Amino acid sequence: MVIVALVIPLEGVPLRWFWIDRFTEFVAGSHAVGNKGIALSDSFMHDHWGVYPIMPHSLMAEGMAQTGGLLVSELYQFKELVVLAKFSKLAFHGVTRGGDSLTYRAEIDNLSDVGAAVKVSGHAGDELRTEGEIFFARLSSGDDAQPREPSMPTRLFNPMDLSHWLHMTGVFDVGVHEDGSRMRAVDYGLPTELAAS
């Protein structure tokens, strides 16, 4: 499934699987809004039909997954093993072309010990281009955040890569807790001195 691609990057290899350019809102435990600018020069635009380049729906799904996934991962302090289990619902409307800017909005819909469900939409301006519901499974839990199965990794991301990602996409610029206080990398035990990559 889509999230698997996020697991592939190796230690020290830069993570560039970015399907959100920048978050404009991130309210921990509630919702997140992220933007993705679509350019005609993006090579993936030309993969479907050479004469009619469009944004592939699968990559829009990835943007939805990243918006919802980070929101859910924050619920567990970005420490636990939380993976995209399934899109329970997913629909696309119209076509997204070069020059469009997609705005994804994810909201926590349901939360329990086994995971969390988010509702996610994607708009280009006022036009609804995609909507869905994603279930994220929580595969580790507890204070030590140990995976439920010994064969599972203890984490999806190298903390430095994750911190880079969150900083570059503006999560710590706009992110707040529900009481309005700022989200800070140090509160999650993430590196604040980012290495060049």
Next chain:
Amino acid sequence: MPSKEEIFSKVQEALVDALGVEDDEVTAGATLQGDLDAESIDFLDIVFRLEKSFDIKIERGELFPEDILADANYVDNGEVNTKGIAKLRERMPFADLTNFEANPKVQNLGKQLTVGDMVSFVEHKLSA
């Protein structure tokens, strides 16, 4: 306590949403894996929806006791033994295990779980 019909209706809604099937496919006798094509990840989703819908807490392994199936004390040559069957009956009072007992291969347990078993499971939880 909701009636059996009310429980069935909510279970049906959970399965329709989780599995993308039609209402009329979700009959009491339909098996989750065989008839409704549920995969293992769907069981997490189903549990998640039932918890929300009925405001109940379902522990891991409560609906489907995979720990028994993975326990060498209860399985011989890929089949659940007499001790294992007794343990399953204890843990799954909501399920009709008659067919499973006739051919107790480990992989058969999940295949035989029906929508009716899910309804009984919720009834069992709500009456606990």
